[in-house]
Amino acid sequence: MVHAFGLGDRAGTVEIFVDPTDSTPTSVLPFTSHNEPSQAGPRACERHKAEIATGDGVLAEAGIDNVDLLKIDVEGSEGAVLDGFAQALAAAKVRIIQFDYGRVNLRTGTTLKWFYDPLVPLGFRIGKLSPEGVAFKEYSNDDEDVLGPNCVACHTGWPEAIEALRCPLPNWQTAV
Numbered sequence: 001m002v003h004a005f006g007l008g009d010r011a012g013t014v015e016i017f018v019d020p021t022d023s024t025p026t027s028v029l030p031f032t033s034h035n036e037p038s039q040a041g042p043r044a045c046e047r048h049k050a051e052i053a054t055g056d057g058v059l060a061e062a063g064i065d066n067v068d069l070l071k072i073d074v075e076g077s078e079g080a081v082l083d084g085f086a087q088a089l090a091a092a093k094v095r096i097i098q099f100d101y102g103r104v105n106l107r108t109g110t111t112l113k114w115f116y117d118p119l120v121p122l123g124f125r126i127g128k129l130s131p132e133g134v135a136f137k138e139y140s141n142d143d144e145d146v147l148g149p150n151c152v153a154c155h156t157g158w159p160e161a162i163e164a165l166r167c168p169l170p171n172w173q174t175a176v
Contacts, residue, residue, distance in 0.1 A: 006074070008052035009083035017045040027075035029107060054084035065093065072099040076108040082118070089122055096161060097153040098129065103146050112143050115153065124153040125162055133167030 008014065018026045030045070059067070067088065072081050078099050088094050097119075101112060116126055116139040127136035128143070134152045137143075154162045 003058075005051040005053050007055050007058070007081045007084055008077060009054065009080040011053045011057055012051075013049050014052050016048050016050045018048055019045050025075055027077065027104070029076045029104070055081065056085060056087045059088055059093070067094045068096060070094050070097045072097065075100075076104040076110070079108070079110045079114060082115075089119070092123060092155055092157050095155050095158045097124070099151055099153070100148075101128075101146070101151050102148045105146050112151070113139055113141075115151065119153050123156045125156060126151060126153045127166075128152075130167060134165040135167055135169045136162065136165075137169055 006014070006016075014028050016026055016028055017030050055070075058064075070085070072078050074081055082089065082097075085094060099115065101115075105111060112126075119126060120139075125136045126139075127134040128148075129150045129152050134154070136154070152165065154165060156162065
């Protein structure tokens with residue numbers, strides 16, 4: 001089932017910016033291009049209104065008790081989406097979160113540390129996702145490279161998932 005709204009830290013309406021030639025950078029941030037070095041130049045974006053809801057509100061309204069996988073790909077609004085799931089996260093009702101981590105994080109200030117600080121105390125292990133799996137590890141400033149890839153946070157209440165997803169870290173990193 002598809003719902004005609006996005007997720008955020010409150011219910012209501014937001015302004016979104018859409019590139020009419022490429023929907024991938026659609027965001028609440030006023031992009032003028034895809035923010036990639038290869039981009040030939042800025043492209044004007046259209047402004048639209050979009051409805052948003054909180055994850056907690058959606059779960060309550062739909063009668064959903066648990067979320068096995070929360071995939072967040074919101075071009076800079078990851079923090080707002082997670083804030084909207086505050087009750088579910090605190091109650092360990094979300095087991096795995098996959099979120100983007102890249103150049104847009106430079107514009108929002110949503111660093112990896114921002115994800116580690118609230119999620120680790122709630123029982124999550126976090127690591128970068130690769131084709132081999134997830135390299136779970138403690139936070140390090142060295143991880144703040146904004147080159148990606150996506151990251152995964154897995155709740156420790158699901159240890160079999162952590163073990164199934166885990167892959168070896170590069171030799172220069174330390175596992176947790």
